[in-house]
Every structure is written in structure tokens, then in C-alpha cells.
Amino acid sequence: MDLVNTIGETTSLGASGMILWGSFNLSQTVDTCRKLQGYMNTTLNPYIINVTLAAKMCSQVFCQEKGVCTRKDVNTESYLHLNPIHLTVELVENGQFTIKGEPTVEDLKLFADHFICSCFANMACEKKVNVETDTIYINVCASKNVCLRTVLNPRNATSPNSTREILHSSTSLVLFLLFLIVLENERFGMQTRL
Template identity: 35%
Template sequence: IWAALINPVTLSFQLPFLVLWGVPDKDCLGRPDPAAFGMEWEGRVAIFYEDTLGLYPYFTAQDRPVNGGLPQHTSLDLHLQRVEGDLTASLPQAGAPGLGVLRWQEWTPQWNRNREIKTKYLVESRALLRRFFPDWSTEEVEKWSQVDFEAAAQSIMMETLQEVKRFRPQRLWGMAPFPNCYNFDSTQIALANYTGRCPAAEMALNDELMWLWKRSGALYPALSLEKLPEGTKGTWLYATNQIREALRVAALAGTTFDLPVFPLIKIVYITSNSFLSEIDLVNTVGESAAMGASGVIIWEKSLAVKTQKSCSEFGSYVRQVLGPYAVNVTTAARLCGVSLCQGRGRCVRKKPEDPTYLHLPSAHFMLLPHGAEGVRATGELPTAYIDLWKKDFRCKWFEALEGAAADQESAGGCRNFCEPLLALTLIANCK
């Protein structure tokens, strides 16, 4: 039997599951402190966009070129000088740990993935080459436009990652929204025959991005949802396959251990101003925890909270829906990590396709008021519930502890492992 009391934690990447705050809401007066619900913030997550780091080239929605528009026009020296200045201004503390996300999505570094609105980069690349070689055939222009574009795009991304890691080495840097399954189709996701599976062609293209994965400290796939009718499985199928593909890529990166995966979860539905329902928090946050992600980033580029009414609505959502669920899933993940993995790893679904989750049993746990309008979980975890976790989940050991943890697995005995782990404030009593 386990009794647990969870308080906010200091950032550590050897905790079973983290919920991190990436919403620019500091101007929203009256909203609760995310830390009161165990969500990390205050500089833990640094997210940079196309207009906030360096001289990233792109076209606006009105087709106006910024910084040359195309990667082929970029001066790497000038770009990296600006990156250095932007990092110094945005992250003045060089040694502060955290996550570093470059959310550059105006174009992708792979020619054939620049579809729909992104085809302008292909059109402009072809036009650029035709100006230099007007006598070339269509085939020659197509071939060398792709070569030039991909080489320039890859160079920008690689050199930028190298620079940010050199300047702020304590952060886990990576690009978002990568990897991607491109399995979201608003016309198909609500249909009964939608599978959400990652197409083999997209998985092969993700494999070709090994140069990116090997230079990344973490992977940051993105989960953006449409509000679907209750009872449809489309959201879960979309999210679980995106997460599964990110975990697959994380294992292929060529390093000794898998890269940590932190999905960016857009907290507002794509085509509405409403916040994610609790069901869709389960489909995203809960799914990420159960599948073995290191955590999630609750994310929004800009939040429409300019009025006191909208701020009040947002605050109510955090207090009543998001915050309590974050406490629930992070507490359950930590308890499972202690009870199954002796505090040395995280619990991961044995069968990825099974909708089993790391949730506290409602009959045995309560969420009580705590701190600045936050809540904490308190209760006892029955032995029968631990047995259910053992049936549905396996341990994935933390990197530095993998060998030692494996040696201790059979020894069991929670007596040696019920102490607080790293910065985790966890009171767990062995009986």
C-alpha cells in the first residue's frame, strides 16, 4: 500500500513525467500559478519562432519575403550572429536548465513535404534557378531546385542547433513540429474508417532526417486538435500514432539512449476558441504519459486573453480542468515509477494500442486545495491497483540508472527505494 503527497517539483529529466507550461499568459491577471498544479514554468521552456531567433527566411501570408524568403538567400554568418544576440537577450542565464524549442514551421527541409501553402517555397526556388539558367529544361530546374533548397535548409537548421547548444548547453534543444506523421486530415479524422496510422512513406522521410535527430537534445512533435463529436476515436488515433512515431524516431537517433520526447499540445482547438476538454487532455497528455514520453508542453503561441472576462475563463479552466488533470497524471506516473521501477524509471504501456492510462483510482485518492489555488493528490494506492499497473505497464529505466536498475529489478523490496528521488517531493510509505 502506498500513500502519496505530491508537491511541485524542481525540474529534473529523470522524473517519470513532466507537464511544462509554454503559454504566454503573464499579462492575464488573476490566473492561477501553473506551479501550484505541479506544472513547470518560469523559463523552463524557451520557445522561439520564425521572427524571434536569428534571420530565419520565410514568406508572410501575403507572400512578402522576410530575410530573403528562401533558405538559399540566407547569410549564415549574419544569421548566427543574430542568434547569439537573441539568445543573450532572451536567456541571460547561461547555466539554467530547461527545454529549448525552435518552432520553425513555415517550410520543411524536405522538398516533397512542402505541400499546400508551403508550395510557394518550391515555386520560388524554381523561379530563382530559372533566372540563372534560362535554357535549362523543366527536369533540370526541378532536380537542382530541390538540391539547392534542401542543402540550404539543412545548413540553416544544423548550424542553428549547433549554435544554440554551444551558447546555452544546459537546455535540451530541438526543432518543432518534428517528427511528423502528417496523419491529420480534418475531412477524415471523424470518420469510422480513419486509422491515424503513420504512412510508410512519411516514416521513410522521417528516417531521412537522421542528420536532424542526431543534433537534437529532445524531440518536439506537435499535437493540434479539432473538436470532434463525443464517442469518436479520431483524436486518440491521431495523437497516439504521432506520439508512437516520435518515440520510434527517438530510438533511432544513434545515441546511447533514446532522445526524450516532449509533445507540444496546443491547448485551444484549431478552429474554435474553446479549450481542450478533459477527454482530449486524456487523448494527449494522458496518452503521452502512458506511451513513455518524458513529458508534455502545454502550448499556445498567443492566447486570446485580452479582456478580464477571457482571463477569468482561462483561469477557471486551469483551476477546474487542466490543473487537476495534470496533478492526477503526474502523481500516478510517479507512483507507478516508484512501485514498479523502484523510482528508477517510468512506466510504459506494454501494448501501445491498448487505451490504458496512468490515472489515480478515484475511489482512493482526493485532490485537496493546496497553495495558491492549486491542488494536491492525497490517498492510498491499493495493492490491487499496483497489480493492474504490472499487468498493463513495463519499466523503462532512466538513462544513467539503466544497468543498476535492471540489477535491482528482481531484488524488489520497496524498502530501499521509497525515498524521494532526485528533486521529487514524494512521501511513499512501505507497509
């Protein structure tokens, strides 16, 4: 599955969610179940965590969590991804995920250059944030225990104060994240764009 051109594209255009499905034969044998679990642990779940945290971080910083970041130019290939130079999602013991690294002011500048804030219905979210001068507090979660918490201070960009807590069992991550997206969009009255 091409995750960038499906999940990544959908998220970057501001869609409020998506549904993934496969055929029944993915779970008919022990071998195919193991292959599916391996794919989810090494590829799908880390990508979903990456995109979810990037989208929520952009929304929190630039939309005050009252909207979503969408591409300034829909014809570009800009995606809401965590910068792999600074952040990686890794699987550790017992099916838990952890994040290594932390975002930087430069990462937020890239979001500001390529994305705009699309406000939820009846919400005002036009506050301008200057990532080069403002201290930025980031506290976003992909689910209950999959969070990225840090403080970015452009004046002291080499050592931001950070606490990272990213742990999650991969068993139900995909369904849980889709449920959260749908629930959050209903809460804010946002319509899905595909």
C-alpha cells in the first residue's frame, strides 16, 4: 500500500478521516496473520502515528486546535510528516511504540511555509504565530498514551525543554485512531473532504 499517496495525501488536504480495509483472506491463515501483524508493526502503525502527530502539532501551533492544516497549494507534494531527521517512531518491547528525538523550530517553519489553517465551522483560529520569536508549547497525542510534549524556544533552539511519552500497543491502533478522527470531527461539526 502506498501510504504517502493515500493517508499522507488525505491528511495534507485536510480530510477528517479515512477507512482502510482489506480482504478476508488476510486473516485466514496463521502465516498471513503474522505477515499482516509484521506490516502493521513496522510500517502502517508507525506511519499513522507520524502523520497523526504531525497533523495535530500543526493544528495546535497554527490553528489553536480550532481547525486543521491544509496545503497552501493542493498541487504540491507537501505532506504533514514529522521530520525524519529529528523524529522517528520506533517499535520497542511488548508491541509498544516510542518516539526518538523532538521537533525543531525549522520543522514548524516548513509547516508554516506549505500549509494554512482551515478553521472548523463557527471557530475563529486566525491568530498568527511567529515560530522565529514565540515560545511554542507542543502537547499532542495520537491516542491516550502516544504523545509528543515539548517546548520550542527559538532563542534557545539547541536545547528545548522536552518530555516525550509515546507508548502504545499496536493491536487496535488503526481502528482507535480512525474512531478518534470521526469523533473529533463530529464534535466540531467539520465535514469530510475526500
